[in-house]
Amino acid sequence: MSTETLPSYLEGAWRRGAGAGTPVADAVTGATVTHVSSEGLDLAAAVAYARGTGLAALGELTFHQRAEALKAAALALRERRQELYDLSARAGATRSDAQVDVDGGIGTALVYVSLARNGLPDHTLIAEDDPVPLGKGGTFAGRHVLTTPRGVSLQINAFNFPVWGMLEKLAPALLAGLPTIVKPATPTAYIAAHAVRVIADALPPGAVQLVSGSIPGLFDLLGGQDHIGFTGSAATAARLRADPAMTRRSARFNAEADSLNCSVLGPDAVPGQLEFDLFADALVTEMTVKAGQKCTAIRRAFVPAVLLDAVSEAVEARLARVVVGAPGAAGVTMGALAGLAQREDVRAAVARLASAGAIVYGDPHKVEVVGADGERGAFLSPLLLRVDDAARPEPHEVEAFGPVSTLMPYHGVADLLDLVARGEGSLAGSVVSRDGDFVREVVLGAAAHHGRILVLDRDSAGESTGHGTPMPQLVHGGPGRAGGGEEEGGLRAVHAHLRRTAVQGGPAVLDAITAG
Ligand code: NAP
DSSP, X not given: OOSSEEOEEETTEEEOOSSSOEEEEOTTTOOEEEEEOOTTOOHHHXXXXXXXXXXXXXXXXXXXXXXXXXXXXXXXXXXXXXHHXXXXXXXXXOHHHHHHHHHHHHHHHHHHHHHHHHHSOSSSOEEOSOXXXXXXXXXXXXXXXXXXXXXOEEEEOOSSOTTHHHHHHHHHHHHTTOOXXXXXOGGGHHHHHHHHHHHGGGSOTTSEEEOOSOOTTSGGGOOTTOEEEEESOHHHHHHHHTSHHHHTTOOEEEEEOOOOEEEEEOTTOOTTSHHHHHHHHHHHHHHHGGGGOOTTSEEEEEEEGGGHHHHHHHHHHHHTTOOBBSTTSTTOOBOOOSOHHXXXXXXXXXXXXXXXXXXXXXXXXXXXXXXXXXXXXXXXXXEEEEOSOTTOSHHHHOOOOSSEEEEEEEOSHHHHHHHHHTTOSEEEEEEXXXXXXXXXXXXXXXXXGEEEXXXXXXXXXXXXXOTTOOOTTSEEOOSGGGOSOOEETTTHHHHHHSEEEEEEEOHHXXXXXXXX
């Protein structure tokens, strides 16, 4: 890849921003990969192109025909996924990390293809319900229809999933007939841009555009017909949510923000029980996949107080087998963080967490690295913390977006539910136990704080998709701190991009409208 400025894909052509741009470094070697700049690009023209060309092209297609286009895009990506793996390695991702992003994204798009074929009409609108009679004589009724807004879908993504993050938002928007403008995060924009290069020709003109770099003034052009899907930190979400595009013009805004996800070990899962090992394995997986840079990773691990030492030992033993190093180097099981700035953020967060307890595994400033220079590359040891006083605020407030998790004790279900709630809303939680009463009490007590809860035991472990993996069929999102949004969830995401209108009239008129 050349180190010149990364182009943006606007109005059907690749265009470079002006100026030096923001340099993006290789996470492993520190070498410059590219520069990112949107300076001087005509974003207003991009929005107009989406609303004109994109909306018209998609509007000519039925849900099923849009699904065909989405399938073609997903298959084009599958064909060239090696190129995306290679680029992902520059962002510190091992092959299996890259597969989570790339294959996960392709798989998500293909699930949407199937959902659309089987669950949506071969039409451009959805009649949501049967006519509801509104008069005694049967001459007047009402019906809800879902139609495509006259707007665009702007997606703003986090750096950790440049491909999956784009596709899980693009798929429902495309099916809904909304043209998309992608704004990837700067550190991994070159991966997202490559994915757009691969899919652009498979999609109708204007269906996808991409801005490499910042988007000054873009929100000023958005309003009630537009959808903004944001993934990133709670701080950025809060800033964007306050924009007049939302507060005055009622653009739809969906946020997926950071989250202090928990995993709970049941009192029945003592050493020797399979659930004890499942808990320790899952924790280490969540700490090390993508070097812990996953919004759904387990940050808070709650265990019965009497099991704290045993769990700590079991997790430490597993972490000792993790090999940190360059993606692709022999034996490496965990890659680098996305960049040196991210490593500094994680170190600062770990220092705050450690003030509440102790680091029981790993050193934030020292790690043995295979196949790369540990200082030039953004490598970090996995770090396990232990906070014996679980009432301390830090583990429930500080997100270390890296290979970091904190063990805490709980004393009974009421105490546990109180601690879980202190995360103030999470994307995903796990309960690892075979005790049905305990599981039920915890799930019902914690559900309101979670977008998704996984129950893990020996019977389901073989097929379980794991704590950290959002499934396109299921809701991804979480209340409160996690952003208050909802993505995926099967066709719910398509419906969320459409506009619901109650149409009233005579039954024959309603029939004629919904028949198309
Ligand atoms: P971030 O700094 O909040 O950035 C997220 C995105 O917002 C980036 O594309 C960023 O662009 C953009 N952005 C920042 N300021 C903006 C503004 N004023 N106007 C428009 N766009 C703006 O987050 P990050 O560091 O990339 O990602 C890490 C965080 O995301 C973590 O806290 C993690 O928990 C969270 N996350 C959540 C999920 C989820 O599904 N809930 C998934 C992944 C990550 P630039 O990069 O160009 O600044």
